[in-house]
Structures are given as C-alpha cells and as structure tokens.
Amino acid sequence: MNLTQTEVKIHDFIRAFINQQGHSPTLKEIGDGVAIKSKGTVHRYVNALKNKGVLQHNTRQWRGLSLAENPPEPSLNKHSDSMGSRLPFVGRIAAGQPIEAINDITEIDINELLVGKNSNRYMLQIKGDSMIDLGILDGDMVVIERRDSAKNGDIVVALIDEQNATLKRFHLESDGQVLLIPANADLTAQQYAAERVRIQGILVGQMRTYQIS
Amino acid sequence: MNLTQTEVKIHDFIRAFINQQGHSPTLKEIGDGVAIKSKGTVHRYVNALKNKGVLQHNTRQWRGLSLAENPPEPSLNKHSDSMGSRLPFVGRIAAGQPIEAINDITEIDINELLVGKNSNRYMLQIKGDSMIDLGILDGDMVVIERRDSAKNGDIVVALIDEQNATLKRFHLESDGQVLLIPANADLTAQQYAAERVRIQGILVGQMRTYQIS
DNA sequence: GCTTAAGTTCTCTAAATGTTCTCATTACAC
DNA sequence: GTGTAATGAGAACATTTAGAGAACTTAAGC
Structure with a gap:
C-alpha cells in the first residue's frame, strides 16, 4: 500500500489542516495548499487515499474528510499515564541572590498551563x-x-x-x-x-x- | 462525524461564551457572535451540532446549551482525553510562508519532553x-x-x-x-x-x- | 392571565462543494 | 516505438451548505 509522492503530500496537508482548523478542508482548499488547480484532480487523489485506507470520507457531505486513525499510539513509557504532569515548584531564581522560596504554589501542572481543557x-x-x-x-x-x-x-x-x-x-x-x-x-x-x-x-x-x- | 466550517466556528463560540459567562448563549447571541442574522439559521446549526453529538441541548429551556462531555470524534483535533498531555503538531511556521506540514511527527507529548521519566x-x-x-x-x-x-x-x-x-x-x-x-x-x-x-x-x-x- | 424574549419550523434563494467525465502531458519500463 | 501509470486542467452536473426571514410555539417573569 504505497502512496505516491503527491498522495503523501496531500495526506500531510489534510492532517495539518484538520489539526489546525478543527475541520476537514474542501477539495479546493487542498488544491490551493498543494498547488493543484483542478478540483477534479484533487478528487481523484482523495479517492485514491480513501481506497488505500488512510482517509475516511463521509461522502455526500462538505468537508467530510477525516484521517483513518492510526492505532491510538501506545504511550512508550507508561509514566505518562496521568501521573506525570506535575513538577515541584521550588521558587524564583535571580542572578546573585538566594532562591526565593514560594510557599503558596508547590506544584505546577504543565498540562493545565499549556494544553488547557x-x-x-x-x-x-x-x-x-x-x-x-x-x-x-x-x-x-x-x-x-x-x-x-x-x-x-x-x-x-x-x-x-x-x-x-x-x-x-x-x-x-x-x-x-x-x-x-x-x-x-x-x-x-x-x-x-x-x-x-x-x-x-x-x-x-x-x-x-x-x-x- | 465531521463538522463544517461554520459548525466549528459556532462550536468554538459557544465554548468560549460558556467559559467566559458561565452560561449558554441564546440563538441571537450566537448569531451576533458569528455574523448570522437569522436565528432560524443559527438554530439549524445548533441542531446539527446536537445531532453530531458535540453539544447537549436541554430543550424547552432558555440558554439550555452545554458542551457534550465526551465528544464522539476521537480524531478531530483532539488529544486523547485519557491522558491529556498531547497536542497535535501541525508543522513549522516561518514569517511569510505557508505553514509547512510535517509527516513524521503528528503529536507532541509535553510531559515526555519537559517532565521526563x-x-x-x-x-x-x-x-x-x-x-x-x-x-x-x-x-x-x-x-x-x-x-x-x-x-x-x-x-x-x-x-x-x-x-x-x-x-x-x-x-x-x-x-x-x-x-x-x-x-x-x-x-x-x-x-x-x-x-x-x-x-x-x-x-x-x-x-x-x-x-x- | 398577559407580555416579552427565546426557541422552533418552515420556505425561498444563492453560493459553494462534490462527482464524474474527457482531454493532455510526462516519465518510465519494455 | 509502445503501453502504462502518474499527473494536471477543466467542463458539466448534482448535491449540500449557507443565510434571510416569516410564522408559529414555548418558557420566564410579572
């Protein structure tokens, strides 16, 4: 099940688009993204990707593309199971002074700060x-x-x-x-x-x- | 389950509204927020989102919208909630160029990078x-x-x-x-x-x- | 009960999108 | 040379999404 060069390019574009925008691109948007002017041609590629099993296509719908999800990525190290998102917060450091201890916050949850809910x-x-x-x-x-x-x-x-x-x-x-x-x-x-x-x-x-x- | 562009826009708006105000917006407020004048049209979108499982709707009640707890879409820009330390990695951005999609890394585990084992x-x-x-x-x-x-x-x-x-x-x-x-x-x-x-x-x-x- | 704001159900129309074709071009193997 | 696969453009058509607004029903507050 090999993808051709352009198929890989289109697949990458679709994945990036969905991750960024939250919804599938249209054929025209894909074409704009990979420099193909004909939506008919893009359609042929999308069909090929669908047949090769890497895309799912809700037909008869606009923006109906989604990625055929790869196996839900087994986390390599089991530490990341829920426990490991906190680090102790020691304090503030400034050049040439003792570390200023903090007494209110003792742990920082990195996920909470960066990933959000x-x-x-x-x-x-x-x-x-x-x-x-x-x-x-x-x-x-x-x-x-x-x-x-x-x-x-x-x-x-x-x-x-x-x-x-x-x-x-x-x-x-x-x-x-x-x-x-x-x-x-x-x-x-x-x-x-x-x-x-x-x-x-x-x-x-x-x-x-x-x-x- | 794929959302169209406007559906995502409305979903984002409702989520932001609830986060800020603490309660659901009305159809008119949604319309004002996404530049749709007809509340009938907004209603159609809300219904679509409800049917697609991303919104819950306490019908027969004003401001009865809420976000679905576990949206059915496991791939659409979401990092498995089981352990929310991953974010989709869309690509590289440089000033004045299209975002460069990548194909090797699709998700970044923040814990793994910063917290370590x-x-x-x-x-x-x-x-x-x-x-x-x-x-x-x-x-x-x-x-x-x-x-x-x-x-x-x-x-x-x-x-x-x-x-x-x-x-x-x-x-x-x-x-x-x-x-x-x-x-x-x-x-x-x-x-x-x-x-x-x-x-x-x-x-x-x-x-x-x-x-x- | 009454009033008002909000939700629901329609219809109409326009625009965007998806689908199915055909026609061309290029590269490469044989 | 010839055949084949990959690539690209684009026309014609079908279908879906989109937005406005009217008419009606329901919920909330008094």
Whole structure:
C-alpha cells in the first residue's frame, strides 16, 4: 500500500489542516495548499487515499474528510499515564541572590498551563528569528489556540491573502488597517488591509527543551 | 462525524461564551457572535451540532446549551482525553510562508519532553534578564534536572558560597576556575574558585504562557 | 392571565462543494 | 516505438451548505 509522492503530500496537508482548523478542508482548499488547480484532480487523489485506507470520507457531505486513525499510539513509557504532569515548584531564581522560596504554589501542572481543557489548541515549530525579542527563538515550539479574532497586542497566527502564514503581534489601526509587528529590531511591521488578514489562532504558550548528556 | 466550517466556528463560540459567562448563549447571541442574522439559521446549526453529538441541548429551556462531555470524534483535533498531555503538531511556521506540514511527527507529548521519566526535576521561575539573549525572559518557568556536575556549555543552577543561586552558562577553565557566563550583553561573566561553586542542576527545559482573554 | 424574549419550523434563494467525465502531458519500463 | 501509470486542467452536473426571514410555539417573569 504505497502512496505516491503527491498522495503523501496531500495526506500531510489534510492532517495539518484538520489539526489546525478543527475541520476537514474542501477539495479546493487542498488544491490551493498543494498547488493543484483542478478540483477534479484533487478528487481523484482523495479517492485514491480513501481506497488505500488512510482517509475516511463521509461522502455526500462538505468537508467530510477525516484521517483513518492510526492505532491510538501506545504511550512508550507508561509514566505518562496521568501521573506525570506535575513538577515541584521550588521558587524564583535571580542572578546573585538566594532562591526565593514560594510557599503558596508547590506544584505546577504543565498540562493545565499549556494544553488547557479545551481541545482547540495545537503546536507549531518556529522557523526564523522574527520574534526573537520576545524570547521566541528559531526551533522553539509554540502552543496556539484556535481563534478568528484578536485584541490589540495579542500574538497571532495570521494568514495573509489566504496563502502565507506568520506569527506576529496584532494591532488594528483606527483606519481599519491591520498592523503585524515582528519582535526583531531588524524587521519592520507590515500593514495590510483588514480583509487580507485572517486570524487563525492566538499564541498561548511557548516551550523549549535543552539537550543534556 | 465531521463538522463544517461554520459548525466549528459556532462550536468554538459557544465554548468560549460558556467559559467566559458561565452560561449558554441564546440563538441571537450566537448569531451576533458569528455574523448570522437569522436565528432560524443559527438554530439549524445548533441542531446539527446536537445531532453530531458535540453539544447537549436541554430543550424547552432558555440558554439550555452545554458542551457534550465526551465528544464522539476521537480524531478531530483532539488529544486523547485519557491522558491529556498531547497536542497535535501541525508543522513549522516561518514569517511569510505557508505553514509547512510535517509527516513524521503528528503529536507532541509535553510531559515526555519537559517532565521526563525521572523524578529529579523541578521548576524555577526566572527573575531578571540575565539570560535574555538565550530567550529566557523575566517570569519564564524553567525545568531543572538535579545534577552535581556539568559539562562546559551547560546552563546550570549554581550555588555560590553556599549562599547565592544563579542560572548561568557553565565553563570550567583550564586553571580550575569556574566561569559563569550570563546571556546578556550588559552583564559580564564571573569567575570563581571551583570550591566556591556548587552545581545544583542543569537546565533541561523552559516554558512560558501568554494570557489571553 | 398577559407580555416579552427565546426557541422552533418552515420556505425561498444563492453560493459553494462534490462527482464524474474527457482531454493532455510526462516519465518510465519494455 | 509502445503501453502504462502518474499527473494536471477543466467542463458539466448534482448535491449540500449557507443565510434571510416569516410564522408559529414555548418558557420566564410579572
């Protein structure tokens, strides 16, 4: 059951789309995402993927695609069963001072902070330095919550002209234009007509791991 | 069970409304929130969501909507509730490009990355800007693994003169002196005799959350 | 009981989407 | 060369989703 190159590409696109948007893409959206202009052609690919068992298709319905779920991923290490999401919170550390102990919070639940209780969040990995001044570095993972609007100052995932995505600080000008502000002294803010910008989500968390021996 | 675009939008709106207000919105409020003028149309969507099992509806009652406890859709942007430490990994985002879908990793287990299997980790909150050039900002949480030694280049929690703690990059000089290097252009590295410095742990992770309304 | 706000059930219309075709092009094995 | 598979465009048509609004029923408050 081998997938061709384009089939893999389309499958990846569909999975990413569903995870990010919460619903299936249309044939046209798939076509836009993988540079195929004919929805008939896309339809042929979707059918192939369905026949090969990697997609489920609720026919006679718009946006009826879903992933044929791989086996529900057995967690490799059994520790992750519910117990392991808390770490002791020791206190605050500042350069050259004793660690300031905390007496109210003793444990931090990482899931609660980053995953939240609603299932409308997903992760992206950052490529590039455009948010470096906010401490978001190349390679960092960020947690995004799906939203279609934002307040000034929010950091948003914005889709420009239905094509290009970017992570920037959002500011709506009084004249209705949208300003997308990077956090990098080398870059300048970009201004767009509001209708060219679609908010896809808002930054709610960031994380990074360090390799140790 | 697939939701259409507008269905997801309405579902998100209802969830946000209940989270904020503590009670269900009315049909008109939903319509105002998603730009639909006809409450008849909104009603059709609410019914669809009810039939698809993601909403519960106490009929014959005003503001009788609530979210279904266990939505039937196990794959649609949801991380198995059994252990909610996973988030879907959508891809990489770079300024001004489409989000790059990935095909190898589909989910990220946050616990696995930050908590790890060992129970010798704890968290500290950062006070000050001494590590700002490494993207560790004032207020960030960091995960530390207990260690009493470090390799050059590791970022360590070091106790100096059994008194003051600091988070710095570690470097052992050839003459046996220990250099503790901040990541802030305004600060300079400090050098200590090895016996004055006790390593308490090594930085393995960092996280930050952003407040949204 | 009465009034009002909210929910329900329709119909009408438009637009978007899915489905099924045909026709072309390219690459590759034989 | 020839056949085949993969790829892409696009037309024609069927079906679903979408939004507005009217008419009616029900719940809440007085």
